[in-house]
Amino acid sequence: MDQLIIAGKPYSSRLLVGTGKYKDFAQTRAAVEASGAQIVTVAIRRTNIGQNPNEPNLLDALPPSRYTILPNTAGCYTAQDAVRTLRLARELLDGHALVKLEVLGDPRTLYPNVVETLSAAETLVKEGFQVMVYTSDDPIIAKRLEEIGCVAVMPLASLIGSGMGILNPYNLQIIIENAKLPVLVDAGVGTASDAAIAMELGCDGVLMNTAIAAAKDPVRMASAMRKAVEAGREAYLAGRMAKKLYSASPSSPTSGAIAPIQNKVA
Amino acid sequence: MISLTINGTARRFDGPLSVAELLERLELTGKRIALERNGEIVPRGSFQEQRLADGDKLEVVVAVGGG
Numbered sequence: 001m002d003q004l005i006i007a008g009k010p011y012s013s014r015l016l017v018g019t020g021k022y023k024d025f026a027q028t029r030a031a032v033e034a035s036g037a038q039i040v041t042v043a044i045r046r047t048n049i050g051q052n053p054n055e056p057n058l059l060d061a062l063p064p065s066r067y068t069i070l071p072n073t074a075g076c077y078t079a080q081d082a083v084r085t086l087r088l089a090r091e092l093l094d095g096h097a098l099v100k101l102e103v104l105g106d107p108r109t110l111y112p113n114v115v116e117t118l119s120a121a122e123t124l125v126k127e128g129f130q131v132m133v134y135t136s137d138d139p140i141i142a143k144r145l146e147e148i149g150c151v152a153v154m155p156l157a158s159l160i161g162s163g164m165g166i167l168n169p170y171n172l173q174i175i176i177e178n179a180k181l182p183v184l185v186d187a188g189v190g191t192a193s194d195a196a197i198a199m200e201l202g203c204d205g206v207l208m209n210t211a212i213a214a215a216k217d218p219v220r221m222a223s224a225m226r227k228a229v230e231a232g233r234e235a236y237l238a239g240r241m242a243k244k245l246y247s248a249s250p251s252s253p254t255s256g257a258i259a260p261i262q263n264k265v266a
Numbered sequence: 267m268i269s270l271t272i273n274g275t276a277r278r279f280d281g282p283l284s285v286a287e288l289l290e291r292l293e294l295t296g297k298r299i300a301l302e303r304n305g306e307i308v309p310r311g312s313f314q315e316q317r318l319a320d321g322d323k324l325e326v327v328v329a330v331g332g333g
Contacts, residue, residue, distance in 0.1 A: 018332060019333075042329040089329075
């Protein structure tokens with residue numbers, strides 16, 4: 001069976017989803033279910049002190065017993081803060097070591113700061129974390145993150161939350177060619193075809209949040225994304241035909257057509 | 267009385283108190299949280315023994331929706 005293997009663990013779904021930007025936990029859960037995702041990202045934030053003590057928690061709607069919860073370092077701009085956040089996350093999730101590292105460079109574009117990312121990755125790998133690392137589509141940085149010991153490399157398709165799709169399929173292709181690790185596109189997916197294209201390029205998986213949560217019908221889009229990732233993967237495994245400018249190779253026989261009638265001018 | 271900064275807000279408590287006792291006063295007992303004290307993780311297993319000191323800075327976090 002064609003499975004996604006991350007840090008030695010197999011997953012049947014190649015679609016990973018975030019849990020942010022939803023209307024409420026019920027919608028989050030419905031969308032996650034429709035997507036078929038087994039791995040879902042969460043953010044780590046200060047708890048509200050002194051407010052409603054009976055407030056439901058996200059992990060009640062998405063229990064760690066059923067899903068692989070992938071804590072992220074969203075909002076971290078330094079390696080130090082990313083490392084602190086993931087240490088807290090590991091404690092929160094009972095020692096679970098699989099994490100998503102992202103260190104951002106600026107709050108407007110949310111583009112990754114790859115220098116801080118490299119530094120955080122080194123520290124985290126030394127501390128025994130299994131790091132799935134969000135990065136730019138720079139093939140040298142992607143390879144360096146692999147060498148540091150990350151368990152998956154996750155280049156952006158385009159800016160977080162932009163929905164612009166894959167802006168540089170050529171860089172992605174180079175990253176995939178060079179990688180011994182799973183490569184997952186993370187950030188910038190907007191609609192189903194973007195996810196399918198990522199998989200057709202040879203990506204091992206796709207991670208998305210806004211594409212689903214900001215759709216007019218998130219649950220329906222989640223379902224579309226599930227199919228898109230499956231279709232793209234199957235097309236990739238099937239081995240597509242070659243692209244040519246022209247082929248002079250019609251699909252129908254060239255011989256045996258009825259003779260064309262020449263119209264005589266009166 | 268000891269002064270603690272919890273999630274950026276200074277608060278005063280009748281000391282001494284352990285982490286576990288603090289969480290009880292904050293109505294967080296039994297909730298899935300993680301706690302950092304002066305930059306170091308306090309493992310859940312040591313909530314009962316760790317005594318908080320005046321001036322401690324604490325971060326108490328939970329999992330929330332995110333991408």
